[in-house]
Amino acid sequence: MTPSWRFWLIGGLVVAVLAAAIYFPILRRRVKRAARLQQQSEEQARRELTQPIAINPGEPRVKAKLFWAADAIDSTLVPVTAELPLSNDPVLRSKQILNTLLAGPVDTELRTLPPDALLLAFYLLPDGTAIADFSEALATSIPSGIVSEQLAVNSITRTLEANVPQVQRLKILIHGQEVETLAGHLDLTGTFVVNTNVAQEPPNPAPTPAGTDKPASPARAAKAPASVLATLTADKAPGKLGQTESRP
Amino acid sequence: MLLRVSNIFRMKFLSLIGLLSVSVLAAVLVSASPTLSQAQQPSPGVPAATSPTASPGLGGAVGTAASAFGAQTQQSGLNIVVLDPAHGGTDPGARGTGGIRESEIVLDFAVQVRRALELQGFQVVQTRQGNENPSFDDRSTTANAQRGAVFVTLHISSTGLPGTARVYVNSDLPAVANASGLIPWDRAQAPFLGLSKSFGDLVQGFLAQRFKGSPDTAQSASVRQLRTTAAPAIAVEVSSVTVEDRADLDRMAPGVADAIARGAAAFRPSYVVPSAPGALP
Numbered sequence: 001m002t003p004s005w006r007f008w009l010i011g012g013l014v015v016a017v018l019a020a021a022i023y024f025p026i027l028r029r030r031v032k033r034a035a036r037l038q039q040q041s042e043e044q045a046r047r048e049l050t051q052p053i054a055i056n057p058g059e060p061r062v063k064a065k066l067f068w069a070a071d072a073i074d075s076t077l078v079p080v081t082a083e084l085p086l087s088n089d090p091v092l093r094s095k096q097i098l099n100t101l102l103a104g105p106v107d108t109e110l111r112t113l114p115p116d117a118l119l120l121a122f123y124l125l126p127d128g129t130a131i132a133d134f135s136e137a138l139a140t141s142i143p144s145g146i147v148s149e150q151l152a153v154n155s156i157t158r159t160l161e162a163n164v165p166q167v168q169r170l171k172i173l174i175h176g177q178e179v180e181t182l183a184g185h186l187d188l189t190g191t192f193v194v195n196t197n198v199a200q201e202p203p204n205p206a207p208t209p210a211g212t213d214k215p216a217s218p219a220r221a222a223k224a225p226a227s228v229l230a231t232l233t234a235d236k237a238p239g240k241l242g243q244t245e246s247r248p
Numbered sequence: 249m250l251l252r253v254s255n256i257f258r259m260k261f262l263s264l265i266g267l268l269s270v271s272v273l274a275a276v277l278v279s280a281s282p283t284l285s286q287a288q289q290p291s292p293g294v295p296a297a298t299s300p301t302a303s304p305g306l307g308g309a310v311g312t313a314a315s316a317f318g319a320q321t322q323q324s325g326l327n328i329v330v331l332d333p334a335h336g337g338t339d340p341g342a343r344g345t346g347g348i349r350e351s352e353i354v355l356d357f358a359v360q361v362r363r364a365l366e367l368q369g370f371q372v373v374q375t376r377q378g379n380e381n382p383s384f385d386d387r388s389t390t391a392n393a394q395r396g397a398v399f400v401t402l403h404i405s406s407t408g409l410p411g412t413a414r415v416y417v418n419s420d421l422p423a424v425a426n427a428s429g430l431i432p433w434d435r436a437q438a439p440f441l442g443l444s445k446s447f448g449d450l451v452q453g454f455l456a457q458r459f460k461g462s463p464d465t466a467q468s469a470s471v472r473q474l475r476t477t478a479a480p481a482i483a484v485e486v487s488s489v490t491v492e493d494r495a496d497l498d499r500m501a502p503g504v505a506d507a508i509a510r511g512a513a514a515f516r517p518s519y520v521v522p523s524a525p526g527a528l529p
């Protein structure tokens with residue numbers, strides 16, 4: 001009596017464990033599929049959101065250069081040429097080109113920016129300093145490391161350089177805030193040189209057009225973009241930004 | 249009897265499966281737990297306030313007050329290496345799927361780098377000894393208080409060809425304001441960029457000999473940690489946390505340590521140490 005009872009108990013347990021062993025991978029697959037579906041729908045939502053900016057059939061199609069990774073392991077960038085309808089307005093054009101960059105290449109292994117990152121805002125100051133405000137995902141989803149963070153920033157600056165000649169320097173904000181680093185390594189407190197030819201010219205008072213938000217010292221604004229930025233983000237860290245201003 | 253034998257077999261089988269499922273559960277729990285401590289942001293430091301060497305009147309500057317440090321009788325020439333195992337504390341740095349954490353591995357690397365440097369006759373100062381997370385400015389402060397020092401920050405990347413190592417020096421910083429002979433704290437690295445590049449090229453050269461697929465010369469990147477460091481400063485980043493087995497990274501430690509120590513020794517004659525800590529070279 002007792003041994004047979006034990007037999008059935010153990011037999012039942014074995015069956016339960018076996019059933020669980022079979023069911024577990026199925027469950028896992030289902031969860032994975034659900035996660036992927038969610039990711040896809042998020043990406044779709046983002047695409048839909050950026051669609052009006054990314055594709056505007058009214059604009060003439062031009063050859064645009066987008067810098068994505070050369071291969072999945074190497075940390076170099078290669079330009080990919082695509083025919084895109086791009087605006088002639090530098091701000092609109094920058095938004096279009098950055099949204100295309102964020103959407104990523106056909107081969108997703110070659111993307112340089114996290115798929116869930118969004119461009120929230122883009123401004124261009126009269127002195128050629130651009131400010132790109134990205135969603136938090138740019139900082140939180142990017143693989144941490146000097147090499148990966150630099151690849152991300154370089155893909156942004158080189159893509160802007162190749163397509164929007166008006167952008168000379170770039171300041172990257174995360175969700176409207178100045179942050180110290182992208183993901184623990186790359187310095188985001190300063191500006192990145194975008195258009196090397198123009199940006200390294202000696203400062204000269206003429207190129208800043210009228211209507212600068214810093215009419216007091218247009219010459220210095222060209223040399224030290226931080227002084228211009230200070231007016232935008234002064235409430236966050238006035239001392240810090242004040243320091244980055246180089247003194248003649 | 250037959251029943252008993254098969255019973256024993258089944259019991260063994262059952263306990264095996266039981267053990268297996270428990271370990272699977274444990275693995276799932278372990279792999280899930282690090283994501284809880286993920287939300288960590290390096291605190292945006294206020295450079296002037298956190299630097300003890302800053303002169304308050306100039307909005308954060310590395311002082312050239314030689315008298316304050318003159319009492320320290322030190323040998324002239326490069327004799328100190330400030331070693332910075334990056335991240336730590338609530339900041340794990342790069343994380344691999346196998347649970348590898350950059351903050352832990354760089355601390356282990358630092359032990360070996362330190363030993364190799366001491367064999368070359370260097371005094372080694374570490375920015376952290378255990379699992380703490382000093383701010384970028386705290387770490388730079390440690391370096392900037394030394395005289396005749398070079399700075400090496402150690403990292404493990406998330407990407408890149410596994411088994412390679414790269415040296416970075418800071419990207420060009422805008423010109424240093426220097427009417428008063430003071431270096432602004434927030435770009436303390438600017439006057440040292442040339443020296444950092446020479447030092448970095450030497451270390452990268454030794455790394456390239458040991459780790460095939462690594463670059464031949466140091467590269468430049470806007471590395472936050474280097475910007476506020478008033479000494480020849482490099483970042484060494486090893487690829488990567490994606491290795492299946494932690495041992496693959498551990499095996500690289502002696503080679504990395506040797507390259508840094510030989511690089512620092514080779515750099516020693518070319519570095520004329522400034523008269524005061526943080527002063528222009």
Ligand SMILES: [Zn+2]
Nearest residue numbers: 334341403404
């Ligand atoms: Zn790191």
